[in-house]
Amino acid sequence: MTGLATAFGIDTRLGDLQPEFWQAAGETLLMATTALVLGGLLGLALGLGLYLTRKGGLYAHRPAYVVLNVVVNFFRPIPFVIFVAALQPLARVVVGTGIGTPAATFAIVVAATFGISRIVEQNLVTVSPGVIEAARAMGASRSRITFGVLVPEALGPLVLGYTFAFVAIVDMTAIAGVVAGGGLGSFAQRFGFRQFDDVVMWASILALVAFVMVIQLGGNLLARKVLRR
Amino acid sequence: MTAPLVELRGVVKEFPGARRGDPANRAVDGVDLSVEPGEIFAIIGYSGAGKSTLVRLVNALEPVTSGSVVVDGVEVTTLPEKGLRELRLGIGMVFQQFNLMESRTVWGNLAFPLSVAGRSRAEQQRRISELLHFVGLADKAHARVGELSGGQKQRVGIARALATEPRLLLADEATSALDPDTTRDVLDLLARVNRELGITILLITHEMDVVRRIAHRVAVMEDGRVVEQGPTVDLFADPRHPVTRRFVGTVVDDLPDADTLAALRARHPGRFVRLALRGHEVRQSEVFATLLRHDVAFELVYGGIEEVQGTTFGNLTLALTGDAAAIDRALAEVGALVTWTEVA
Ligand SMILES: Nc1ncnc2c1ncn2[C@@H]1O[C@H](COP(=O)(O)OP(=O)(O)O)[C@@H](O)[C@H]1O
Ligand SMILES: [Mg+2]
Secondary structure, eight states: OHHHHHHTTOOOOTTTTHHHHHHHHHHHHHHHHHIIIIIHHHHHHHHHHHHHHSTTSTTOOHHHHHHHHHHHHHHTTSOHHHHHHHTHHHHHHHHSOSSHHHHHHHHHHHHHHHHHHHHHHHHHHTSOHHHHHHHHHTTOOHHHHIIIIIHHHHHHHHHHHHHHHHHHHHHHHTTGGGGTOOSHHHHIIIIIITTTOHHHHHHHHHHHHHHHHHHHHHHHHHHHHHHHO | OOOOSEEEEEEEEEEOOSSTTSOOEEEEEEEEEEEOTTOEEEEEEOTTSSHHHHHHHHTTSSOOSEEEEEETTEEOTTOOHHHHHHHHHTEEEEETTOOOOTTSBHHHHHHHHHHHTTOOHHHHHHHHHHHHHHTTOGGGTTOBGGGSOHHHHHHHHHHHHHTTOOSEEEEESTTTTSOHHHHHHHHHHHHHHHHHHOOEEEEEESOHHHHHHHOSEEEEEETTEEEEEEEHHHHHHSOOSHHHHHHHHHHOOOSOOHHHHHHHHHHOOSEEEEEEEEGGGOOHHHHHHHHHHTTOEEEEEEEEEEEETTEEEEEEEEEEESOHHHHHHHHHHHTTTSEEEEOO
């Protein structure tokens, strides 16, 4: 590859940087999947909390709803580039370090939790209240209604919502460099952008784009399968 | 007499006003009624009358504001959460919009109440095939809900409501989303549920035709109150309250309004009387024979004969011509056979 680029008169170190490139790709994958799994679960819990405690909900509880709502509304709009830095002290407590991939992953998980909670809440709202009423009329417990009716009924849109969230998570991993978190984003910055090495930069971009496309495709396929049941 | 299966006494349900400070909205305002075991009891009323709210108090989907609701001898207004779940296992419910789970097949929808009731896999299997046969959907077991027609969806809804062998079935506008043919099929199915399985049905509707077809007794609701109730035949034959009259008028059109009457008078000479034919006492041939015996000529100018719950009744408006004294004598005899009134 370097040979080819040199032949065209392009000066690039991509060939030499291959180990770093693969390491960065691995870091992105690690951060993104950890955030999807943990942030996904926590976001589901928080989203359910928002949905169930709201007025008319199965566990309607105004104070609880107000608290959850204010917390989500407060944290969600914070730009991630600031959020990741602001969360460093907490990261030290929770994952033992304020820098590196673990600290960045921690921040992404927290941000993803808030973001996903709203996606979950919005998708649960689309479930017909009549279906829930029918389940109540059959004597189903609230927890059975939640996990046996509510979540399965919203599963199609939820899968699409999680796909959307995963793309946003990949976006966040690109900012992990702020706390030396590594990943393809900071690789592109360090060895591409700052070194004026366009080939390195575009290689990283292409890798990220390919990653996002695969996720999107997989998510769409899965959602279609779920919706077609 | 056996105890009623459902007994409401002084039931009130208020919803808080839309905004703080708004007066409470009394959706149900002091209702007394009882549903006897084995009957089909209908509640009819216009939209907003409080019918859905009332029926949702029976299985305690909503708490009452005051009053007493007794189902099968159990006061439901004071039941704790666990008791409520047991109560609801014994009450099936059918909805206007079917409310089936789109994420499950027909089979999966029927399995849900059974697993709520803690039935084993084998029992579920057996019961589901039984239910599917009963509602005539054995070939749709593995269909997705989205593939079914409205009528088929409601059959699944009814099968689901019957899954745990309830004594009582609540049906809230079960046919209101269906076309007339499908409505008839679903009503037939409900009648079968009542007749063959002996399940008591409390049904809500805004269509008098539904009442006429299957209800044994009916209560008419307006503004949260029951304004009239009684056996269906009686209400059809002799509606007292204006709302009842309007509902009866939607299916039975045997009383001419003022304009029609004026037009009839212009075309027919003679004295107008109305015969009220009621159920088994109807002796039309004797009535007509009496008129003929007195040399009174008669013309049937308006009216009809209706069939309600297996009973015949109707209002016939006759124009009588002949000697005035003979008409009086004839009507005196007719009065012993049927009720007649002078048409003003
Ligand atoms: N959950 C609710 N919250 C507030 N008001 C309600 C609620 N359910 C019904 N109502 C009100 O109660 C009244 C009766 O409604 P409903 O029982 O649905 O009437 P029907 O079924 O006869 O059309 C209406 O004024 C309606 O707005
Ligand atoms: Mg209603």
